[in-house]
Amino acid sequence: MSFHPDTPYEAAAVDRPAVIDAARHIAPIVRRTPVLTATVPTPNGPIEVAFKLEHVQHGGSFKVRGSLNALGHARESGTLTDAGVLIASGGNAAIGAAWAARYWDTPCTVVVPESAPPAKLERLQRLGATVHRVGSSYAEAAAHAATLAGELGALQLHAYDLPHIVAGAGTIALELSEQLYTPLDYLVAVGGGGLVAGIAAGAHDTDLIRGVEPVGAAALHRALAAGTPIDIELDSIAADSLGATRIGNLAWAAASTGRIDSLVVDDTSIVEARRWLWDELRIVVEHGTAAALAPVLTGAVTATAGRTLCVVLCGANTAVSDLG
Structure with missing residues (x-):
């Protein structure tokens, strides 16, 4: 079967049983990626953040x-x-x-x-x-x-709009439910939306899921504002990995239920987040991956008592030489 990202089709959101089935297929093969907890500075004071290190997965991304x-x-x-x-x-x-x-x-x-x-x-x-x-x-x-x-x-x-693809991404949430023991406030970078849709399917109902996009590549944010997926123009340093010109139908099916909140960040904050990850944690990731941390560093997102702020670091196929 062929898929074209700009061709609308009726899609139902991927559900938790599909994610559990995906885990059955892939758990013996994939890496169970670790969680690193670190203190992150913000305008409102330092806060604890749990980083899901999915950038160390086989192939360098989720x-x-x-x-x-x-x-x-x-x-x-x-x-x-x-x-x-x-x-x-x-x-x-x-x-x-x-x-x-x-x-x-x-x-x-x-x-x-x-x-x-x-x-x-x-x-x-x-x-x-x-x-x-x-x-x-x-x-x-x-x-x-x-x-x-x-x-x-x-x-x-399809890179992000196929049920088995989305369900596979959702297995990250199943792992996190066994690694962290409080309700989670997720921050997830969004391109076409396969990762955030999968996590929405695999997460607990008590978890809060925020998709984070560059302002110049905000397909989900623009769709939520318009009430339907729309085509967008791309203008962001993170467009190489978050470069979908239209949000995926499966991501839209999840977001349109109110399951996914949306945040946008500018390129300057993305660059600063990427640099902070290297300077403080010696983690090298793509600009698109660093977008998920940016709203923490700017103070747009804060910690909530009794909950864990969780940033998914989703990819690291990048060059160390361009960190400067």
């Missing part, structure tokens, strides 16, 4: 969880052919798919925008993926991927 789940189901159903899998991605979803494909010993073809960062392209090559660089945006790459999947006969995955 994306491998969804790809392993999708490929596991495809293998069970007989829909994974010798042509393997194909995915359009700005980088991390492609890396996750390539890692999962290598694990299952199947070919992987990826289509990335011309602007895809060199660090991610190098990782794809090391994983053995066949890479096509097409267009100036994720949407253009995805349109080409839909055609190419038909020509190759490959199973097409």
